[in-house]
Amino acid sequence: MPIEAIVFDKDGTLFDFAKTWGTFGRSLLMRLTKGDVDRAAELGSVIGFDFEQERYTTDSIVIAATVEEIAEVLISHVDDVTLQEVVDMMNAEAAAAPQSPAVPLGPFLKGLQQSGIKLGVATNDSEHPALQHLESAGIREHFDFIAGYDSGHGFKPGPGQLLAFAAQIGVEPSRIAMVGDSVHDLQAGRAAGMITIGVLTGLAEAEALAPMADVVLPDIGHIPAWLVEK
Structure with missing residues (x-):
């Protein structure tokens, strides 16, 4: 047929995927942690992202989950930010991510x-x-x-x-x-x-x-x- x-x-x-979204991950985590590199690296491990290598694990939630699902995982690990603000931040970073x-x-x-x-x-x-x-x-x-x-x-x-x-x-x-x-x-x-x-x-x-x-x-x-x- x-x-x-x-x-x-x-x-x-x-x-x-790898060439496109590594920079996005690093940029997003730096925004969420207000530039704290150590906290950004810790937060990266929560979503299966190696901050230093800018590389995702094969089971990273970022690979197939929706923005809201990823935000729900991140929100309990960040301070002074709402779930919607995390979603909006992710969408803004995603829209600006250079595509390969x-x-x-x-x-x-x-x-x-x-x-x-x-x-x-x-x-x-x-x-x-x-x-x-x-x-x-x-x-x-x-x-x-x-x-x-x-x-x-x-x-x-x-x-x-x-x-x-x-x-x-x-x-x-x-x-x-x-x-x-x-x-x-x-x-x-x-x-x-x-x-x-x-x-x-x-x-x-x-x-x-x-x-x-x-x-x-x-x-x-x-x-x-x-x-x-x-």
Whole structure:
């Protein structure tokens, strides 16, 4: 059965996770601790982030959780700040984070569109920073659908965002591929009844993704060749 549409996760899929979010983590923690490096390092350990190396652990909550879920973990470890202020701070830092594309995204996405494939983005990031990231990379116009965790469709591993994409473009879920770098992404794809493609530009290894993936590829740039072979 041919694939008529593809919905992508954003962080770790369209954009290389480690190269993009290390600076974000350091900057956020410095703001939360008012520049106290020792406290920032301690706070980093709470969310699975090595402050000195600017590197996330493979089980870091930052990888797949929503902004609110991360803020709820952080709030009990910081003083004189509300949960909403932490969320707002995270969204501001995320929107300003420089993105590192996993592959040259413009030609890649244009090629998929020229082959008749509809494109979407489903991220557990907030919608506003997600739009900022896609705009800054010059690829916003390639997508028929973009949803964050706060767009009204729920968030992964639930299938709501993916089913909303399918409904908007009028394509059966079984003819859509969900592409992501985390188990949450692939669980969402399976729950929506979609084909699942794992990529290795996040922090999860192939062995972790394989049980939930129809195929695991090094990065999204390998998708066109896989579609031809499929």
